[in-house]
Amino acid sequence: MATGGHGTDGVERRGLMFVLSSPSGAGKTTLSRLLMERTPGLKMSVSATTRPMRPGEVNGKDYSFVDKATFDAMAKAGELLEWATVFDNSYGTPRGPVEAALSAGQDVLFDIDWQGTQQLREKARADVVSVFILPPSAADLEKRLHSRAQDSDEVIRKRMSRASHEMSHWAEYDYIVINRDVDEAFAEVQSILKAERLKRERRIGLVGFVRSLQGQLQG
Numbered sequence: 001m002a003t004g005g006h007g008t009d010g011v012e013r014r015g016l017m018f019v020l021s022s023p024s025g026a027g028k029t030t031l032s033r034l035l036m037e038r039t040p041g042l043k044m045s046v047s048a049t050t051r052p053m054r055p056g057e058v059n060g061k062d063y064s065f066v067d068k069a070t071f072d073a074m075a076k077a078g079e080l081l082e083w084a085t086v087f088d089n090s091y092g093t094p095r096g097p098v099e100a101a102l103s104a105g106q107d108v109l110f111d112i113d114w115q116g117t118q119q120l121r122e123k124a125r126a127d128v129v130s131v132f133i134l135p136p137s138a139a140d141l142e143k144r145l146h147s148r149a150q151d152s153d154e155v156i157r158k159r160m161s162r163a164s165h166e167m168s169h170w171a172e173y174d175y176i177v178i179n180r181d182v183d184e185a186f187a188e189v190q191s192i193l194k195a196e197r198l199k200r201e202r203r204i205g206l207v208g209f210v211r212s213l214q215g216q217l218q219g
Ligand SMILES: Nc1nc2c(ncn2[C@@H]2O[C@H](COP(=O)(O)OP(=O)(O)O)[C@@H](O)[C@H]2O)c(=O)[nH]1
Pocket: 021, 022, 023, 024, 025, 029, 047, 048, 051, 082, 083, 084, 086, 091, 092, 093, 111, 112, 113, 114, 115, 116, 117
């Protein structure tokens, strides 16, 4: 799916799709925000959702908040790259911004669940790098859901009871990061992205680069 753009070292490279998934509350929003603040060449995919906005969330930045009719129309028109139902709400990835970023040689960051990750893999296996974030313990997970203080007790109970099901998909992911200390988990996620950016298969400009080096050596 991705075409080409230039890596930070000037060699042309295919953009990649960097996916973070986790049970709710394990820390993927926190890690995504840090990645976006500190990583050049990375664009966040802003999902469309029918779930109500949480305090502090910004429409168009955290999510595009839409009603069910709008969401269904987007899906029907082929405007969503993938979509799924999570906690009784619809979530989906708008196709246009992702394709534009990849063609411009940017990498795209996705905060999506296992269902969406499976759909992306089916569409663009070679371009998807997936990371599953685990909490250090169930008690920490519950504490984090409460400390976020943005969901009702009933919603938190629902999210806790779904966590085990979400987690059962961990083995489908390329990398697993345990989010004990946020700085350490962030450093691990950042290392994964750095290494994946250097993968030979993605660096389509290498043939020309090496040829030119050889030319210089022979000349
Ligand atoms: N498949 C899919 N899942 C999404 C998308 N956007 C968000 N999600 C997932 O939906 C779930 C619920 O997200 P949210 O309501 O923001 O709660 P959070 O898990 O506490 O961040 C999380 O697992 C997200 O990764 C999307 O566009 N597609």
